[in-house]
Amino acid sequence: MLDYMIKLPNVLAWGNVLSATCSAIEHFCSHAPRISWRLQTEKWLSLLVSGGIEDLKNSETSLINLFCTMLSHAEPEQRSVALQQLGRIIHFASTAEVGSGSAMTSHLVTHTWNRIAALALYDSSMLLRNHAMALLTEYVPFVDKNHLRSFLASSDSILKGVGQLSCVIEEGYLTRMSLLLLSKACLYSSSEDIALIPECVWRKLENMQTSLSVELYVS
DSSP states (O other): OHHHHHHSTTGGGSTTHHHHHHHHHHHHHHHOSSHHHHTHHHHHHHHHHTTOSGGGGGGHHHHHHHHHHHHTOSSHHHHHHHHHHHHHHHHHHHHSOTTSSHHHHHHHHHHHHHHHHHHHHHOSOHHHHHHHHHHHHHHTTTSOHHHHHHHHHTHHHHTTTTTOOOSOHHHHHHHHHHHHHHHHHHHTSOHHHHTTSOHHHHHHHHHHHHHHHHHHHHO
């Protein structure tokens, strides 16, 4: 039934249809008795966002609630689907004409930023942590200034691995993504906001540079 409804031309612009659809998907991903059924959310959500989200602005709350539920889901498959589809939305917004859907995208980004950051820091799956960190980096141009300031002020937590050499490939990748996120956040921030970065972060970066210089000298 949902497959049929979502594929109808312009159906998601009909009043409360999108809200009802998002609520149905949210209920299904949480309460369907089999995981194979719950994973139908990937297909439905993909159809939902395939045309971009600029036409969904009247029901953004339902869409945000759906993503928040999936990002907090106990099953990594649901969290993965949410990350993938949010990535698609950001890709659409990044390649669209200036101003097209940007307000809706910014609203979605602002309300899911904290949950994505939590996944990047604490998820049990290193793969999902990497995906979440990469998505945060893509979020930066769309998130509001308050979230960027908060990130810069607490960047020591998300960059806690910086400066520690690791033999684990996944951890090394996460460190590089952390540095990329910090640098991109700085590009979109004022000098006053950059000054909020804790001193310990600068020390870690200096230590990393020193370590790399020593390695190059020895080699």
